[in-house]
Amino acid sequence: MYYGNIKKCDIANGPGVRVSLFVSGCRNCCPGCYNRETWDFQYGQPYTQETEDQIIKMLRPDYIEGFSLLGGEPFEEENQEVLCKLLKKIKTFYPDKTVWCYTGYTFDFDLQEGGKKYTENTKEMLSYIDILVDGQFIEEEKDISLQFRGSRNQRIIEINN
Numbered sequence: 486m487y488y489g490n491i492k493k494c495d496i497a498n499g500p501g502v503r504v505s506l507f508v509s510g511c512r513n514c515c516p517g518c519y520n521r522e523t524w525d526f527q528y529g530q531p532y533t534q535e536t537e538d539q540i541i542k543m544l545r546p547d548y549i550e551g552f553s554l555l556g557g558e559p560f561e562e563e564n565q566e567v568l569c570k571l572l573k574k575i576k577t578f579y580p581d582k583t584v585w586c587y588t589g590y591t592f593d594f595d596l597q598e599g600g601k602k603y604t605e606n607t608k609e610m611l612s613y614i615d616i617l618v619d620g621q622f623i624e625e626e627k628d629i630s631l632q633f634r635g636s637r638n639q640r641i642i643e644i645n646n
Contacts, residue, residue, distance in 0.1 A: 486508065486509070486510075486531075486532045486563060486564050486567045486568075487508070487509035487510070487526065487527055487528055487529045487530060487531055487532060488506055488507060488508050488509055488529050488530060488532050488536065488557075489507040489508070489509050489520070489522060489523045489528050489529040489557065490505075490506075490507040490529070491504070491505070491506050491507070491536075491539070491540065491543070492504065492505040492507075493543050495553060497633075498553040498555060498585065498587065498633065499550070499551060499553045499583065499585035499616065499633060500550060500551075500583075500633075501549075501550030501551065502548055502549055502550055503549065503550055503551050503552060503553045503585070504540060504543045504544050504549060504551075504552050504553070505552070505553040505554070505555060506540060506552070506553075506554055506555070506571075507520065507523055507529075507555050507556060507557060508523070508532075508554070508555070508556045508557040508558070508559055508564050508568065509523050509525060509526055509527065509528040509529050509556070509557045510523070510524070510525070510526035510528075510556070510557045510558060510561045510563055510564060511523060511524045511556050511557045511558035511561065511589065512524075512558065512561060513558060513589035513590075513621050515589060515621045515622040515623070515624075516624050517622060517624030517627065518622055519622075519635070520555075520556070520557070523556055523557035524557065526561075526563060528557075532567060537571055537574065540552070540571065540575075541574060541575070541578055544575065544578070544579050544582060549582065550582065550583060551582040551583035551584060551585065551615075552572075552575050552579075552582060552583075552584050552585070553584075553585040553586070553587070554568065554572070554584070554585070554586040554587065554614075555586075555587040556587070556588075556589075558588060558589055558590070559586055559587070559588060559610075560588050560590050560595070560596060560602045560607070560610075561602070562602070562604050565604050565606040565607060565610055566604075566606050568606075568610060569606040569609050569610040569613075572584060572610060572613035572614065573609070573613055575613070576613045583615045583616065584613055584614050584615050584616075585614070585615065585616045585617075585618065585633075586614045586616070586617050586618070587617075587618045588617065588618070588619050589619075589620065589621040589622065590602050590619065591619050591620060592617055592619045592640075592642050592644075596611065596619075611644060612645065613645075614644050614645065615643070615644060615645050616641060616642065616643060616644065617641075617642045617644050618633060618634050618639055618640070618641050618642075619639065619640050619642060620636075620638050620639040620640055621636075621638070621639075622635045622636050622639070623636045623637075623638050624636070626638050
């Protein structure tokens with residue numbers, strides 16, 4: 486897996502100050518996407534054990550409220566196994582920090598058993614996510630007044646609260 490960016494102090498992708506990982510690879514290719522370069526599965530840098538250790542360390546300070554996972558697309562099949570292990574480690578080390586995940590796929594169709602993005606890792610991956618922001622970005626529904634989402638069709642779903 487590759488990633489495009491890690492933000493150490495992100496205030497745009499969930500409440501409070503967060504550490505955010507932008508993974509590479511996305512098949513949704515939404516028109517108007519603000520992060521087009523991450524559609525390429527080889528964009529950025531390889532995700533390594535060193536990368537994971539860096540994220541865990543960045544989450545340590547008390548002022549960090551949680552972790553946000555974005556893309557690209559975290560639920561592409563190629564990304565799920567690595568991200569499932571990362572999220573498990575985050576919840577093990579920091580059970581009180583929230584995990585937010587942004588996906589262009591829908592929770593109730595694509596990410597459920599039998600859905601087009603459901604793999605052997607999906608259910609476990611979802612078990613570590615507190616808030617899922619789902620749905621493709623739709624340029625015609627873009628609304629800059631929305632908090633933590635880009636278009637009106639996208640939903641903020643509490644999964645594990």
